Amino acid sequence: MRGREQQRAFETLLREHQRIVFKVVSVYARHPEDRRDLTQEICVQLWRSFPRFDEKRARFSTWMYRVALNVAISQMRRPSRQDERFERLDQQQIDAAGGTVGIFEPDERLEVLYRFIDELDPLNRALILLYLEDRSYAEIAEILGISETSVATKISRIKQKLRYQMTGAMPVGA
Incomplete structure (x- = not known):
């Protein structure tokens, strides 16, 4: 797949499985701006990784969960704005x-x-x-x-x- 065809395939799959992104984001981010940032970062990483997606090795939903969770976990390890706002x-x-x-x-x-x-x-x-x-x-x-x-x-x-x-x-x- 190349160019527009790849983009359309990605957009279709993302739309079909968008609930996965929302679920991961809701578990890893509590504040609206953090959710927006995490959603955007997950989508960017999904797009960057899409050329390496191999439907013979994994279902799209499984691959998408893996990418989304890796991004969310990586974001958690960074100092967050939440740590600045709240004291545990x-x-x-x-x-x-x-x-x-x-x-x-x-x-x-x-x-x-x-x-x-x-x-x-x-x-x-x-x-x-x-x-x-x-x-x-x-x-x-x-x-x-x-x-x-x-x-x-x-x-x-x-x-x-x-x-x-x-x-x-x-x-x-x-």
């Missing part, structure tokens, strides 16, 4: 404010889930995003370049940690 609370401050233990309304539970996801390291954020997307362990492993066993183990640990945060119940083996 330590556990004592969270406990003084009531922590996360107790019964939550549905919206509050969702907010606790988002805060929990925000605290995960970049790889675990990607894992939980793909898990919540109902991706198979095989597909998650392919996207992230880790084994299915690793995927299963890490997801189990994330779920256990989340359960503890939501209910206050001590995780097994802790």
Whole structure:
């Protein structure tokens, strides 16, 4: 493919799978300007990488997730404007404010889930995003370049940690 044909193919695939970009951006960026910046950077990297996309090796959605997550994780590692705007609370401050233990309304539970996801390291954020997307362990492993066993183990640990945060119940083996 060359020139206009390649551009049309890319635009069509991007439009068909744009939800992937929006999902990755929503997990890795909280502020509107950060979301816009991350969306733009992901799209630029997708376009730059498109000539190397090989449909024989991976589905477009799998490849797109891989590129989008790599860009998002790279952006997270850079000092962000968010770090300049907010100071992270330590556990004592969270406990003084009531922590996360107790019964939550549905919206509050969702907010606790988002805060929990925000605290995960970049790889675990990607894992939980793909898990919540109902991706198979095989597909998650392919996207992230880790084994299915690793995927299963890490997801189990994330779920256990989340359960503890939501209910206050001590995780097994802790």
